Amino acid sequence: MEKIAPTAAELEVLNILWKTEPLTVKEIHKLICKTKDVGYTTTLKIMQKMTAKGLLRREPNGKSHLYFSNYEKEETRGRLLDRFVDSAFGGSASSLVMQLLGNKKTSKEELDEIKQIIEQMENKSSLK
Incomplete structure (x- = not known):
């Protein structure tokens, strides 16, 4: 790479x-x-x-x-x-996300978008 x-x-x-x-x-x-x-x-x-x-x-x-x-x-x-x-x-991506969400005031819209991305990722992995 x-x-x-x-x-x-x-x-x-x-x-x-x-x-x-x-x-x-x-x-x-x-x-x-x-x-x-x-x-x-x-x-x-x-x-x-x-x-x-x-x-x-x-x-x-x-x-x-x-x-x-x-x-x-x-x-x-x-x-x-x-x-x-x-x-x-x-x-660790989860450590990054937890640190980011813990340090910054995240809006409801941003949280909804994050949830949607997680759901899409879970759906993709369940298709494999």
Whole structure:
């Protein structure tokens, strides 16, 4: 299994690309600057590292380059979550869920949605 291990800054770039790709460094930098003050060269360097790691690919587009994510959003989130559950909760999904529900005020709607997901999972496993 290939490792997908983006840093927080890299994940920010990926989240932007997942919404609208492809984009140039300039476009991504402009979007990042809506929430924080970051230099253009910092954004460029992050994206160059991401390309070297295989998280992004770039294609020439006139004088600039267009950047694309190499991994789907759900695949990346899934692998990050797996790594987090393994390292922080000893691989126990139930420990993660109990900690999450115990730390955060969960709305009735969210609880209903969680129950529905559990029921769907139970139905799938009973079909096997």
